[in-house]
Amino acid sequence: MLIDRFGRAIEYLRLSVTDRCDLRCNYCLPKGFKHFEEPDNWLTFDEIERVVAVFARLGTRRVRLTGGEPLLRRDLPALAARLSALPGLQDLSLTTNGTQLQRHAAALRAAGVSRINLSLDSLRRDCVEQITGSDSLPKVLEGLAAAKAAGFSPIKINMVAMRDVNDADIEAMAAFCVEQGLILRLIEAMPMGETGRSAHYLDLQPVLERLSRRFDLVEQARELGGGPARYWSSRDGVFSLGVITPISQHFCATCNRVRLSVDGTLYLCLGQEEKMELRPLLRAGIDDAGLEAAIREAIELKPERHEFREQPKKLVRFMSMTGG
Template structure:
């Protein structure tokens, strides 16, 4: 079992498989993209599988595959097949923009991988294309509806952007009226590849909730796990639910159970901290298991208590793009 220096059990790994993405969302990176890493710097699928197995042996029982866009990686399904056979791993999930998942939906179902988070910041086509700078709306919408209707546990992640997509908040909520889906609204974070700097946000989780309450005054709060990053609610008569994630306000730090490893092997103990070590060379040397286990113990043994504490220790952390740190 992994327990950090604040007595928090760490059982959830967010594992990035690539820093590349086929969209260019304007809150995530500049229009020209970022300097993506060379392929030889990425952990191989075999290394990602071995690393996952080591961490499962240390008590990780939930792994979320992230990117970039995970399905940009052509060999992703090999990793997912390996994970699906891993004893002790109870929950495998994927975060995706849903542009490339279509051909893999049947196999995901066969593997028992039913938890899919879809990054979707607009339900209106024009707004979607303006934010993503790509013409992929129909593909995303079709894959979203297929996942919902074929029984996947679908959550959509909607980053609320002042002046860009707030008109889509209520229409996005309507998705929960007839479908068992969770629509989650996230506060914007400053991880955008340096394209914009800010110290505060207009649309924090309190404003999002107040805006929804004006139109749905009878929504009520749901019970959520103590480690949940989202505060979850339901509108009476609606099949699905909605939530808010205070990703900028960071109200959930006290129960954080997450560890992040980037596609190049960087270990990140807090989203608002810089990597504390890199595992790539260790994965390519002798005594891999013992060395990785020791380094992971060292990492979780020196975590910041909150994202605010972590942020104070590092300069330039916001120059990163979310696509490079795995979300």
């Protein structure tokens, strides 16, 4: 197993397959940004498979495909099939904005992707357009329907909750998730670069208290997916809620994940700058033993915690550069 200096087992890899996206969510990508990574610098499928195989041999059991928008990477289902077949990997999941999901849902399911998280910050068409810069809600809902038809379960809705933007939509989203049999995950906006710092941060603790009263929620001891969310379920079993609170109640003591960006940079913490660049090693011909040693060395760099609250202006890197 990969164990860091603080005794945390690293068993979850978030893998960005592209830094590009067809939406421009105002908490993620700077307005007018065009400086995306050159495709020549993207890890190839062979390189990705090799890195993930080493992680799996070292005890990583979960991999999540992210972006940018991962479904913009050509032939992604083929990569998913290669990864899902790796010995030791138990869970392959995907986070998507849903705009391309109608075309790819069935192929992803057949390739071995077991779970999908869909980013959706409102059910109001004008609010979605305000946040994403695109009139994308109809496409996203079509993608959601395709994912359900393909048999994905559970499907989680990721909603970044923002004060005076979509906070009034939270109850409507909860009711929608009950109706559709979905899990709602509320996420606090993080100060990742200027885009994240300009987001309208909303403390989710009062929201959780309000939803707990309305839906008679009970906290669940068992995690649902191995990530940072804490989960509650209604006593009647019709509603499940996850809350990701990096600011109001951080989860660093139990952090079990690292992120690999599209250019092969291994980021050890979402809110810190510790990293290791794997692409130069791969293209210089490093063998598997050397790659394993490099990954172990990188894990030793993983910091104890982020400093989003203490130093909100510290991080210049924004979310799409890191990988969602």
